[in-house]
Amino acid sequence: DAGVIQSPRHEVTEMGQEVTLRCKPISGHDYLFWYRQTMMRGLELLIYFNNNVPIDDSGMPEDRFSAKMPNASFSTLKIQPSEPRDSAVYFCASSPRVGALTDTQYFGPGTRLTVL
Amino acid sequence: AQKITQTQPGMFVQEKEAVTLDCTYDTSDQSYGLFWYKQPSSGEMIFLIYQGSYDEQNATEGRYSLNFQKARKSANLVISASQLGDSAMYFCAMREGRGGFQKLVFGTGTRLLVSP
Numbered sequence: 001d002a003g004v005i006q007s008p009r010h011e012v013t014e015m016g017q018e019v020t021l022r023c024k025p026i027s028g029h030d031y032l033f034w035y036r037q038t039m040m041r042g043l044e045l046l047i048y049f050n051n052n053v054p055i056d057d058s059g060m061p062e063d064r065f066s067a068k069m070p071n072a073s074f075s076t077l078k079i080q081p082s083e084p085r086d087s088a089v090y091f092c093a094s095s096p097r098v099g100a101l102t103d104t105q106y107f108g109p110g111t112r113l114t115v116l
Numbered sequence: 117a118q119k120i121t122q123t124q125p126g127m128f129v130q131e132k133e134a135v136t137l138d139c140t141y142d143t144s145d146q147s148y149g150l151f152w153y154k155q156p157s158s159g160e161m162i163f164l165i166y167q168g169s170y171d172e173q174n175a176t177e178g179r180y181s182l183n184f185q186k187a188r189k190s191a192n193l194v195i196s197a198s199q200l201g202d203s204a205m206y207f208c209a210m211r212e213g214r215g216g217f218q219k220l221v222f223g224t225g226t227r228l229l230v231s232p
Contacts, residue, residue, distance in 0.1 A: 109159055
């Protein structure tokens with residue numbers, strides 16, 4: 001089975017530009033998570049979806065960040081306008097369910113974003 | 117207080133030797149789960165092993181085992197017979213069991229370097 005797919009793997013953009021990151025979760029997984037990884041703050045949960053519905057976006061840093069999940073097989077994380085401090089690795093993860101302690105999240109390869 | 121503490125920023129081991137990566141956690145819950153993930157230089161986060169707070173035996177997955185000492189609140193990862201491909205960052209994470217969705221909280225990671 002294919003794992004979580006993310007695109008692009010690398011993105012370099014200039015400050016002020018719009019950036020869109022894409023994710024395809026593992027088929028059959030009802031939960032999708034977006035994380036950000038930086039040296040300073042480690043791995044942070046930004047938002048998660050259940051059955052395409054955003055459940056908790058309390059980790060989204062600012063209004064410049066938005067995420068959508070139009071269907072069960074696709075999600076986007078958008079940054080508009082981007083700033084240099086947004087430079088990080090953004091991970092998408094999916095899980096078949098949550099609520100049990102054993103529920104494991106499976107991560108995609110990440111998108112390394114550099115904002116100049 | 118940090119929920120997950122990994123005190124070893126870097127570890128070195130020779131090929132074929134065993135290595136222990138430390139992880140301590142802080143929780144007042146009786147029900148929780150502990151996870152280890154591997155992040156190679158390619159960037160993806162790979163799930164390795166899970167330990168539940170009520171599990172009586174230490175978890176094992178191939179060359180990976182978890183040395184779970186509940187009273188000390190430690191969940192150290194033991195890698196036996198290290199291989200060059202084990203060189204990577206290793207993250208310990210915890211989920212607490214307060215019901216509903218509880219996010220994974222990650223430690224800051226330990227970089228393992230396996231030398232020939």
